[in-house]
Amino acid sequence: MKKKNLKQELEQELQWVMYRQRMLDIMEEKLLQMKHLAELVKQGNLAVGEMEEINTRVNNLAAQVRALDGESRRTEEGKILE
DSSP: OHHHHHHHHHHHHHHHHHHHHHHHHHHHHHHHHHHHHHHHHHHTOOOHHHHHHHHHHHHHHHHHHHHHHHHTSBOTTSOBOO
16 A cells, blocks of 8 residues: 555656746746846846837746746645646
8 A cells, every 4th residue: 555655646746847847948048038038137228118019028928937937846745836
């Protein structure tokens, strides 16, 4: 019985690791988008309206990253958030 429980726990752990890795990959892509937008602003060839639009996009991406991170973390009981 104990061996079966251990196997089930390890399988659940593997599923969580795979899920978390997918979420980290998505977060990385969003962070790269934010970096690209910051580089556009750094070049300094933008109108005020364009800078405001980029700022809105960066804030939106940052909120998405925070949400993905929070949603893909473990609960206090160590279970995967669904």
